[in-house]
Amino acid sequence: MKADAGSRAGRSGRGTGRVTLREVAARAGVSIGTVSNYLSGRARLSGETAARVKAAVDELGYVANAAARTLKTGRTMTLTLAVVSLNQPYFAELAEQVIAAADERGYGVIVQSLGASRARVEKCVDAARRGVTDGLIVSPTLMGERDARLFEGTYPLVVLGTQPFEAPAPNITVDNVKAAYDATAHLIRAGRTRIALVGGEFGPLRNSRSCRAEGYRAALNDAGLPFDPRLVHGIYDWNSMEGARAVDVLMEYAPNFDAVLACDDLLALGVMRRLMDRGLRIPDDVRVVGMDDIGQSRYSVPTLTSVDLGRQNVAVEAVDSLIAQAAAGRRAAPELRYVAHRLICRDSSPAALGVPGALGSPAAPGEDAGEDTAGRDFKA
Amino acid sequence: MKADAGSRAGRSGRGTGRVTLREVAARAGVSIGTVSNYLSGRARLSGETAARVKAAVDELGYVANAAARTLKTGRTMTLTLAVVSLNQPYFAELAEQVIAAADERGYGVIVQSLGASRARVEKCVDAARRGVTDGLIVSPTLMGERDARLFEGTYPLVVLGTQPFEAPAPNITVDNVKAAYDATAHLIRAGRTRIALVGGEFGPLRNSRSCRAEGYRAALNDAGLPFDPRLVHGIYDWNSMEGARAVDVLMEYAPNFDAVLACDDLLALGVMRRLMDRGLRIPDDVRVVGMDDIGQSRYSVPTLTSVDLGRQNVAVEAVDSLIAQAAAGRRAAPELRYVAHRLICRDSSPAALGVPGALGSPAAPGEDAGEDTAGRDFKA
DNA sequence: CTGAAAGCGCTAACAT
DNA sequence: ATGTTAGCGCTTTCAG
Numbered sequence: 001m002k003a004d005a006g007s008r009a010g011r012s013g014r015g016t017g018r019v020t021l022r023e024v025a026a027r028a029g030v031s032i033g034t035v036s037n038y039l040s041g042r043a044r045l046s047g048e049t050a051a052r053v054k055a056a057v058d059e060l061g062y063v064a065n066a067a068a069r070t071l072k073t074g075r076t077m078t079l080t081l082a083v084v085s086l087n088q089p090y091f092a093e094l095a096e097q098v099i100a101a102a103d104e105r106g107y108g109v110i111v112q113s114l115g116a117s118r119a120r121v122e123k124c125v126d127a128a129r130r131g132v133t134d135g136l137i138v139s140p141t142l143m144g145e146r147d148a149r150l151f152e153g154t155y156p157l158v159v160l161g162t163q164p165f166e167a168p169a170p171n172i173t174v175d176n177v178k179a180a181y182d183a184t185a186h187l188i189r190a191g192r193t194r195i196a197l198v199g200g201e202f203g204p205l206r207n208s209r210s211c212r213a214e215g216y217r218a219a220l221n222d223a224g225l226p227f228d229p230r231l232v233h234g235i236y237d238w239n240s241m242e243g244a245r246a247v248d249v250l251m252e253y254a255p256n257f258d259a260v261l262a263c264d265d266l267l268a269l270g271v272m273r274r275l276m277d278r279g280l281r282i283p284d285d286v287r288v289v290g291m292d293d294i295g296q297s298r299y300s301v302p303t304l305t306s307v308d309l310g311r312q313n314v315a316v317e318a319v320d321s322l323i324a325q326a327a328a329g330r331r332a333a334p335e336l337r338y339v340a341h342r343l344i345c346r347d348s349s350p351a352a353l354g355v356p357g358a359l360g361s362p363a364a365p366g367e368d369a370g371e372d373t374a375g376r377d378f379k380a
Numbered sequence: 381m382k383a384d385a386g387s388r389a390g391r392s393g394r395g396t397g398r399v400t401l402r403e404v405a406a407r408a409g410v411s412i413g414t415v416s417n418y419l420s421g422r423a424r425l426s427g428e429t430a431a432r433v434k435a436a437v438d439e440l441g442y443v444a445n446a447a448a449r450t451l452k453t454g455r456t457m458t459l460t461l462a463v464v465s466l467n468q469p470y471f472a473e474l475a476e477q478v479i480a481a482a483d484e485r486g487y488g489v490i491v492q493s494l495g496a497s498r499a500r501v502e503k504c505v506d507a508a509r510r511g512v513t514d515g516l517i518v519s520p521t522l523m524g525e526r527d528a529r530l531f532e533g534t535y536p537l538v539v540l541g542t543q544p545f546e547a548p549a550p551n552i553t554v555d556n557v558k559a560a561y562d563a564t565a566h567l568i569r570a571g572r573t574r575i576a577l578v579g580g581e582f583g584p585l586r587n588s589r590s591c592r593a594e595g596y597r598a599a600l601n602d603a604g605l606p607f608d609p610r611l612v613h614g615i616y617d618w619n620s621m622e623g624a625r626a627v628d629v630l631m632e633y634a635p636n637f638d639a640v641l642a643c644d645d646l647l648a649l650g651v652m653r654r655l656m657d658r659g660l661r662i663p664d665d666v667r668v669v670g671m672d673d674i675g676q677s678r679y680s681v682p683t684l685t686s687v688d689l690g691r692q693n694v695a696v697e698a699v700d701s702l703i704a705q706a707a708a709g710r711r712a713a714p715e716l717r718y719v720a721h722r723l724i725c726r727d728s729s730p731a732a733l734g735v736p737g738a739l740g741s742p743a744a745p746g747e748d749a750g751e752d753t754a755g756r757d758f759k760a
Numbered sequence: 761c762t763g764a765a766a767g768c769g770c771t772a773a774c775a776t
Numbered sequence: 777a778t779g780t781t782a783g784c785g786c787t788t789t790c791a792g
Contacts, residue, residue, distance in 0.1 A: 065510065066507075066512045067447055067451040067511060071450075071451050074447075076447065085476060087473055087476050092467065095466050096467050096493055099491060099493045108490045108507065109491060109492075112488065112489075113479045113480065120483075123483075127446075127488065129398075131445055131446050154397070239678075240681070241678075241679040266676070270681065274681060276656070295467050296619075296646070298619075299646070
């Protein structure tokens with residue numbers, strides 16, 4: 001009797017204890033192939049068989065085993081996202097977007113936190129090679145040029161951010177030079193001439209900080225404004241305290257600054273705080289512009305003008321690329337792809353009247369000046 | 381010849397294109413079992429064979445296929461964490477801790493964002509049942525009592541937070557009533573009698589907000605202080621803007637408040653901001669205490685006194701429980717487990733001199749008053 | 761329309 | 777010490 005074969009089969013394995021296709025088939029009195037067909041909708045079965053199979057599936061509470069399917073199909077339907085730390089709002093919010101984009105496409109996301117550890121990066125790479133996930137989105141930091149080969153391989157990969165090395169895969173990033181340039185230009189258009197830079201650094205390494213510093217200097221230069229090193233303040237950490245300290249130093253060595261470009265919103269928040277503590281008015285006395293456009297910036301007092309670095313697009317493009325790579329069965333060619341950024345004008349540095357306040361990169365034209373359309377946390 | 385069989389085997393599959401055990405075995409001239417043994421260290425092989433196998437592995441760049449191993453062993457070595465949104469710093473930081481704890485134990489973490497969507501919760505539950513991961517840590521919100529059965533099943537599960545329903549699994553949470561009680565008592569000990577509550581709510585549903593409101597009221601009551609509903613301000617969203625608005629309303633209807641307990645640090649940050657805008661001194665005129673102890677609170681100006689809700693312990697206990705459940709092969713029994721919380725005194729409401737400022741729950745005694753030992757972002 | 765069967769790549773028990 | 781083998785649970789031809 002078929003039922004016998006089925007019940008034996010059900011007991012034979014040393015598996016997970018969950019109901020298998022075999023048991024469902026036995027219960028319905030059909031073959032496992034038929035059940036599989038029914039479940040996938042690959043073949044149409046007669047109404048009577050379909051009903052029996054459905055009944056069996058329901059009664060047994062069958063759910064397909066992911067590992068078996070993966071072994072057979074080679075697809076895990078999950079991706080990996082590796083960022084420096086979720087403690088940094090920018091990355092937390094990026095992760096949120098990546099998860100949302102992946103979810104819409106039926107993928108889950110393993111999130112890894114890299115910190116400053118090379119070993120963790122290696123671990124992620126290793127997992128990617130083992131096929132734990134269908135691909136890796138990595139936003140490494142503190143890596144040198146030689147680290148490029150760490151990422152060699154055939155598994156789908158997307159590298160995020162301005163990197164000092166040439167990634168052997170698509171590299172999606174905002175144009176940090178232009179983003180800082182635009183933010184600086186906005187301040188210059190508002191009539192500011194003594195613009196301080198907090199959190200940038202002029203160094204040999206090509207990373208987001210040095211690119212932003214470069215954009216800042218280029219904007220000054222194009223406007224015929226002098227570059228004053230006393231207006232540049234480096235930092236040790238990306239937090240508000242550092243921003244506050246920067247103001248203290250600036251007040252001492254270059255007290256006549258009339259605007260601040262902070263390379264990160266947390267820094268900007270700290271800058272604003274300390275400026276107000278010292279009785280300076282924002283934006284009247286000092287305009288402040290941040291970068292990253294983290295959620296907090298919409299709710300600070302005053303609200304913070306910031307550059308949206310295209311997180312949303314980074315997330316979507318990275319996920320799409322990974323899925324495409326996985327479908328193609330091989331890694332995509334190296335390519336540096338820029339996503340659009342745009343300046344979001346809020347109270348800390350409003351758009352000048354009659355002047356376009358929203359300066360996007362070419363790919364994002366027509367953004368409305370000074371309008372912050374950001375909504376609640378749970379946006380689409 | 382063995383090499384022949386091996387190379388044929390290598391070509392026969394329609395798999396992922398990666399090198400398999402079979403190919404390594406063929407190359408080394410041994411059986412796949414031997415290679416497997418070598419890799420797992422399960423059996424010791426002769427030096428000569430070991431060398432040949434090692435060479436084959438290296439030359440071919442072999443990496444084990446995760447799906448196959450999972451199918452065989454029933455373990456994925458990944459867990460799932462489902463939270464409301466990574467846009468909320470508390471959850472982002474919790475995720476960071478869970479990822480760290482899991483990583484230490486050799487597990488990866490799939491992070492899901494639930495928003496206010498029941499469908500997303502169902503999706504996570506479904507994935508857990510399919511064995512995509514070895515277990516699920518879920519911190520649901522906006523769920524009613526009837527939703528408990530959503531979580532019925534045998535897969536390893538841990539529920540986080542104060543829930544209106546009785547979870548069919550371990551429920552790890554801070555004691556929200558006591559946490560708010562302690563924070564309020566701290567303010568009372570500092571001599572404050574008109575303490576406002578921002579973000580709590582007195583409702584029938586048992587959740588973190590109502591529990592905190594309850595703790596607030598209990599502390600007033602125990603101190604013989606009157607409960608004044610005008611000092612309680614509900615909110616629509618957890619952000620700083622709401623905190624600022626709360627101050628506006630309080631100033632209008634109950635201007636003589638001398639302290640604020642905010643049920644969330646972002647709220648507290650907005651509260652502080654607006655208080656200062658209005659020329660009130662913190663903590664002299666108004667003391668402010670938040671809850672959650674997010675990273676920002678260490679760097680705000682003034683720094684924010686807050687209640688650390690035991691994120692670290694929540695993360696570690698949840699991960700450990702899940703791993704134990706997976707090892708046992710079944711879900712653990714329902715159990716409400718409280719983790720220790722502690723008040724971290726900073727400038728917005730310093731510990732009173734000669735008075736213990738750090739009030740932990742019984743499980744966390746001996747905390748030092750007013751000492752904030754928090755360090756950099758990349759802590760252990 | 762349904763059933764049989766061949767694996768996907770690996771682990772682990774059992775043989776030799 | 778090494779080889780052989782039986783599956784883990786599923787998808788997917790290929791027959792019938």
